[in-house]
Each structure stands twice: as structure tokens, then as C-alpha cells.
Amino acid sequence: MSRKIISAKEFDICVSMSDLVTWEGDDKTPNVDLQAVFAALEIPVNIMELYESYFAHLYNGYGDVHVYHAQNNGGSILAIDLYRELTDQQDLTALSLRIESPAFDQVLAHLRSFFDSATRQVAFEQVSYSRRLREMLDESRYPRQVEEDHDYMQQHFVHR
Numbered sequence: 001m002s003r004k005i006i007s008a009k010e011f012d013i014c015v016s017m018s019d020l021v022t023w024e025g026d027d028k029t030p031n032v033d034l035q036a037v038f039a040a041l042e043i044p045v046n047i048m049e050l051y052e053s054y055f056a057h058l059y060n061g062y063g064d065v066h067v068y069h070a071q072n073n074g075g076s077i078l079a080i081d082l083y084r085e086l087t088d089q090q091d092l093t094a095l096s097l098r099i100e101s102p103a104f105d106q107v108l109a110h111l112r113s114f115f116d117s118a119t120r121q122v123a124f125e126q127v128s129y130s131r132r133l134r135e136m137l138d139e140s141r142y143p144r145q146v147e148e149d150h151d152y153m154q155q156h157f158v159h160r
Contacts, residue, residue, distance in 0.1 A: 007128065008126045008127055008128045009098060009099050009100065009104070009128070010096070010097065010098050010099075010126070010127050010128065010129065010130040010133055011095075011096065011097045011098075011099070011111065011124070011125065011126055011127070011130070012094070012095075012096050012123060012124075012125040012127070012130050012132045012133070013094070013095045013096070013097070013111075013115060013123060013124050013125075014092055014093065014094050014095075014122035014123040015092070015093060015095075015115065015118040015119075015120050015121065015122060016090050016091045016092060016093065016118065016119060016120035017051065017054045017055070017082075017091040017092075017093045018091060018119065018120075019031065019114075019117075019118040019119055019120060020034060020047050020050065020051055020093070021047065021048070021051050028048070028051070029048075030047035030048060031047070031114055031117075033110040033111070033113040033114035033117070034047060034110070034111075034114045035047060036107075036110040037097075037107050037110045037111050037114065038068075038078070040101065040103045040106060040107050040110070041070050041074070041076040041078075041099065041101055041103075041107060042070045042071045042072045042074070042076070043068045043069070043070050043071070043076060043077075043078050044068060044071055044159060044160075045066075045068045045078055045159070050066065050080065050082065053082060054082045054084070054091070054093070057084070060084040060085060060086050060087070060088055061084065061085075061086050061147065061150055061152050062083070062084060062152055063081070063082035063083035063084050063154070064082055064083070064154055064155040064156065064157060065079065065080070065081050065082070065083075065136050065142065065154065065155070065156050065157070066079070066080050066082065066157050066159060067079045067136065067137060067156070067157065067158045067159065068080075068159045068160075069158070069159070069160050070100070070101075071160075074100050074101055075098065075100030076097075076098055076099055076100045076101055077097065077098045077133070077137070078095065078096075078097050079095070079096045079097075079133055079136035079137060080093065080094070080095045080096075080136075081093065081094040081095075081136060083146055083154055085147070086147060086150065090120050092120065092122060094132065096130050096132050096133035096136055097111070097133075098130075098133060112124070139156050139158070141156070142154060142155055142156035143155050143156070
């Protein structure tokens with residue numbers, strides 16, 4: 001009897017938005033490991049733009065979902081939820097990622113290093129099927145009201 005191995009190529013990560021960048025004095029740059037992940041997967045995400053977009057609103061209760069597809073159509077995807085919950089004081093951000101690449105081991109090492117160096121290590125899950133990723137990819141769910149009694153409607157943006 002042969003064994004069937006189910007690959008766990010999907011990830012759900014939760015860290016502080018501040019962990020996506022590195023500060024040196026007054027200057028900030030994208031986290032080196034996270035930038036290496038996106039470069040290896042050919043996912044056209046601008047970490048600095050996401051960071052600025054997240055902090056563009058002075059108050060909690062705002063933020064949209066952004067989905068980035070690999071440029072080489074290899075199936076790798078990043079989905080990030082920039083919504084800031086009304087009671088969130090740590091700027092927690094949910095990232096979901098599917099890795100379809102021959103460089104899987106290299107990308108995994110950078111992804112793990114990114115999480116291990118984060119100041120707010122809330123979640124790092126490696127799974128074969130991410131419900132969170134599927135929800136963020138489902139365009140039919142948007143626009144949607146994220147929190148009851150709050151008039152903000154979260155939008156869904158796809159970047160290719």
C-alpha cells in the first residue's frame with residue numbers, strides 16, 4: 001500500500017503591522033525576510049505601500065483586504081487583511097499565503113525567520129487547506145460590514 005502525502009503549502013500568520021517593516025533611526029524599510037518571500041514567489045506586493053495604507057486612518061475600524069497573485073501564474077497567492085479592529089491596540093494583521101514554487105524550502109525558511117523575529121507572534125499555521133485564505137479570496141463576500149454597529153464597509157482589492 002502506498003502512502004499519499006498531503007502537502008501543507010498554505011499559511012495563516014498573524015503579527016503586528018509594525019513587524020512588516022524594520023526601523024533604523026527615523027527610516028523604515030521592508031522586513032528583509034518578508035521581502036525575500038515575495039521576491040522568490042514573484043508576488044508583486046509593495047510592503048511600504050501596505051504599511052502606509054494601514055496607518056493612513058487615525059482611528060481603528062478601517063482597512064480592506066488585498067490579494068496578490070504571483071506574476072508567473074505559478075499559483076502562489078498572498079492575501080492580507082488590513083482591517084484594524086475597534087479594540088485592537090497592537091495593530092494585528094492577518095496574512096494568508098499559498099506557496100506554489102520549486103523554492104518552497106527557501107521561502108519557508110524566510111517566512112519562519114520573519115515570524116520568529118516578529119515582536120507580536122500571534123499565529124503561524126501551516127496547513128493543507130486554509131479557511132481564512134479561502135474567505136479572503138472570495139470576492140462575493142465584499143463589500144461587507146466587518147463589525148456590527150459600525151458603518152465601515154470593507155472592500156476587496158485584487159492585484160496582479
